[in-house]
Amino acid sequence: MERGKKRRREEEEIEAENRDANHSLSLEQNLSFSDTNVALRMMRAQFPQIDKSQLYSSVKDRTQVDRELESLRRDKVVRIFKLNTGQDDHGIMFLEDYLKQLEHVVKRMEEKKQGDVDVFKWFKGHVIESKLEPSIEHEELYALLSLGGQVKDGHISLLINAGLLTRQLIDPNMYWFAIPNIGSVLKGLYQGRKELLSLLNRRRYKEMMLAPLEKMRLRLSPLDMRFHLRDLIGSGHLKTAHTPSGIVVQVSKD
Numbered sequence: 001m002e003r004g005k006k007r008r009r010e011e012e013e014i015e016a017e018n019r020d021a022n023h024s025l026s027l028e029q030n031l032s033f034s035d036t037n038v039a040l041r042m043m044r045a046q047f048p049q050i051d052k053s054q055l056y057s058s059v060k061d062r063t064q065v066d067r068e069l070e071s072l073r074r075d076k077v078v079r080i081f082k083l084n085t086g087q088d089d090h091g092i093m094f095l096e097d098y099l100k101q102l103e104h105v106v107k108r109m110e111e112k113k114q115g116d117v118d119v120f121k122w123f124k125g126h127v128i129e130s131k132l133e134p135s136i137e138h139e140e141l142y143a144l145l146s147l148g149g150q151v152k153d154g155h156i157s158l159l160i161n162a163g164l165l166t167r168q169l170i171d172p173n174m175y176w177f178a179i180p181n182i183g184s185v186l187k188g189l190y191q192g193r194k195e196l197l198s199l200l201n202r203r204r205y206k207e208m209m210l211a212p213l214e215k216m217r218l219r220l221s222p223l224d225m226r227f228h229l230r231d232l233i234g235s236g237h238l239k240t241a242h243t244p245s246g247i248v249v250q251v252s253k254d
Contacts, residue, residue: 076095076132214226
């Protein structure tokens with residue numbers, strides 16, 4: 001109980017800092033943090049959906065990140081989602097933000113009168129509340145939804161069409177939990193990675209000072225350059241070096 005109160009106090013303090021902070025703070029000033037929860041909440045001000053590799057770029061100890069992330073997941077502070085942009089790509093979203101997305105989905109479905117919206121209440125109250133892992137088996141999904149009412153095949157199709165579930169390709173009996181309307185973000189993530197790496201690879205020493213680089217805009221991605229820098233630094237495709245002139249971003253050698 002005391003732990004929960006302490007975490008809430010910490011979150012309130014961080015949220016207050018975020019409200020007062022300039023969201024365009026440079027990466028040079030905010031490249032690393034000592035705590036995963038602090039890193040998540042500071043990055044959340046810039047990016048509502050956070051790629052796991054961004055955390056690896058922000059908190060140097062990867063074991064600490066994995067341990068603290070698991071604790072935040074168990075405490076229902078965040079949810080972790082498998083992304084289709086790479087084998088090891090995972091997205092992280094604060095549960096409160098995810099539930100707001102779910103509310104928008106329900107509202108949209110109600111307005112369009114698309115099917116039985118009761119299934120979304122069952123999904124929120126029985127599935128999201130009890131199933132914390134990134135995936136769920138068909139039988140377990142069916143059983144949890146049944147706690148809310150009589151489940152039909154059309155209900156699960158409705159959840160898939162709403163972008164809340166995706167069927168796993170290797171096992172159609174398994175589903176990944178998904179973030180609604182994330183398609184444009186994933187496309188931007190994939191294309192932005194390629195464009196940023198290409199930009200640096202074309203430079204003579206395959207490097208560039210961080211300060212001017214983070215102010216550049218990518219042509220093929222709507223996402224902020226800082227998003228892509230954190231992503232590629234955390235995944236190991238880029239590395240940073242401190243020099244008297246500032247931080248240099250370099251393409252990692254194969």
